[in-house]
Amino acid sequence: MAARDYGQYCGITRALELVGERWALLIVRDLLVGPRRYGELAAGLPRIPTNILATRLKELQEAGILRRAPRSRVVVYELTPFGRELEPVVLALGAWGFKALGEPRDEQVLTPAALTMTLRTAFRPAVAVTLPPTAYAARVGADGLVVRVDGGTLDVAPGDGTVDLAFTAGPGLHRIISGELSPDRAVATGAVEVLHGPGSLLDRFATTFHLAA
Amino acid sequence: MAARDYGQYCGITRALELVGERWALLIVRDLLVGPRRYGELAAGLPRIPTNILATRLKELQEAGILRRAPRSRVVVYELTPFGRELEPVVLALGAWGFKALGEPRDEQVLTPAALTMTLRTAFRPAVAVTLPPTAYAARVGADGLVVRVDGGTLDVAPGDGTVDLAFTAGPGLHRIISGELSPDRAVATGAVEVLHGPGSLLDRFATTFHLAA
DNA sequence: CCGCATCCCATGTGATACTG
DNA sequence: CAGTATCACATGGGATGCGG
Numbered sequence: 001m002a003a004r005d006y007g008q009y010c011g012i013t014r015a016l017e018l019v020g021e022r023w024a025l026l027i028v029r030d031l032l033v034g035p036r037r038y039g040e041l042a043a044g045l046p047r048i049p050t051n052i053l054a055t056r057l058k059e060l061q062e063a064g065i066l067r068r069a070p071r072s073r074v075v076v077y078e079l080t081p082f083g084r085e086l087e088p089v090v091l092a093l094g095a096w097g098f099k100a101l102g103e104p105r106d107e108q109v110l111t112p113a114a115l116t117m118t119l120r121t122a123f124r125p126a127v128a129v130t131l132p133p134t135a136y137a138a139r140v141g142a143d144g145l146v147v148r149v150d151g152g153t154l155d156v157a158p159g160d161g162t163v164d165l166a167f168t169a170g171p172g173l174h175r176i177i178s179g180e181l182s183p184d185r186a187v188a189t190g191a192v193e194v195l196h197g198p199g200s201l202l203d204r205f206a207t208t209f210h211l212a213a
Numbered sequence: 214m215a216a217r218d219y220g221q222y223c224g225i226t227r228a229l230e231l232v233g234e235r236w237a238l239l240i241v242r243d244l245l246v247g248p249r250r251y252g253e254l255a256a257g258l259p260r261i262p263t264n265i266l267a268t269r270l271k272e273l274q275e276a277g278i279l280r281r282a283p284r285s286r287v288v289v290y291e292l293t294p295f296g297r298e299l300e301p302v303v304l305a306l307g308a309w310g311f312k313a314l315g316e317p318r319d320e321q322v323l324t325p326a327a328l329t330m331t332l333r334t335a336f337r338p339a340v341a342v343t344l345p346p347t348a349y350a351a352r353v354g355a356d357g358l359v360v361r362v363d364g365g366t367l368d369v370a371p372g373d374g375t376v377d378l379a380f381t382a383g384p385g386l387h388r389i390i391s392g393e394l395s396p397d398r399a400v401a402t403g404a405v406e407v408l409h410g411p412g413s414l415l416d417r418f419a420t421t422f423h424l425a426a
Numbered sequence: 427c428c429g430c431a432t433c434c435c436a437t438g439t440g441a442t443a444c445t446g
Numbered sequence: 447c448a449g450t451a452t453c454a455c456a457t458g459g460g461a462t463g464c465g466g
Contacts, residue, residue, distance in 0.1 A: 004437090004458085007260045009317045009384055010327035011334065012242050012303060015310025022233070022439075029225050038448050047220045049440050054449055063313075075448085085312075089305040090225060096302055097228025099295075100276075104222045114223035121224065171222055217439090217456090235458070251429055262459050267430055288429090 018063045019086065023048050024056050025093070028079065028086050030113040031066060033156075035078035044111050094121040098178070099213045104171040112143045115169055116156045122177045122211040125152035131204060137161065138169035139195065145169070149208055165197035165205070176202070177209050231276045232299065236261050237269050238306070241292070241299050243326040244279060246369075248291035257324050307334040311391070312426045317384040325356045328382055329369045335390045335422040338365035344417060350374065351382035352408065358382070362421055378410035378418070389415070390422050 065083035172191025278296035385404025396415035
């Protein structure tokens, strides 16, 4: 395939030659959350044509960014150490793009992987270390996400479980993270719905995860 | 034009919709060094078709990333504050891609803007603050770059001047920054040529600018 | 000459259908 | 489920033109 090159001897051009093609960094984003099967990747990128997904996976494998790994009868795609080093790039892009997120449009979906990376981007360890360990559950459509904050560490995993606070994670959550909406107003206006636990914990969430414009 | 969108409510997708098109981040890279005229941008991106450059400039202006500014009879393009916030993204990409830079091919050029961003990426303020202020001059083909390190600050500007050490900046410089080549071996093999000043200062340069694989 | 705009063709992308 | 094949179309690349 040989990605068209930019003809410059420069780290940025090299990076863009390797992961600058359309959809490539979104595949990396989803794999930063964990290994995924082909169908899981396709589900997390609803608009990607299957031929493009297949092509990108081959290119990224060729570049040493991901590999196909056999896992108990099925194949999963997982990042190599080199690919995992793209995390700062993805987080930096996410932090910058977050500020340019306007009102969500109807056609836009919110995937668990996207929310996971948003939380990683907005996580403030320095603040979290001063707070008691807390577990949140975020409901993303049909999926659940368990968010555990303990000391300065963050762990986001799929599924449900016993948590201190459960809430819905729609676009309203982004407005809390950006500080555009206070937690109480978010609850009052229905932007965020508390499903379980004391709503006051939403304040703690808002101070733990913050990304200002 | 309306960049094709990814259909997700996510900072990363938003960022890629704004600066994910081919050449866009390279234009940003060059403008991070300073305002540029149309022709200067074209010169710094030798392979960009002129229509693509014109299109990107319009899109990036539309997105609020750069603006056309009149400067004494001519128009220059310069980043807006929002566009300047892309610096962490560009530096992260550069740091990652730097590790994947293989041997330079003949067709690959090294532009002053690219070298400037490489130096910014590789700069280690914590090390620099322990060293005496030093001025280097790097010769990039027909262009000169003056690199001033003072305390924890770095300033890279075009031109020549009185410096402590002057040397040629070819691909050999990258191998010094990566630690792949020791300064003495670089000089011995001719990978880097000292034009002026004590060659021993190249060691200081190597500790000030470092980006390991 | 600089700053683009136009034209044409090669390539990449997207939607859909199809196969092991 | 995990891709491959096909085709229409959008975008990128290169040459060229043109007005200020």
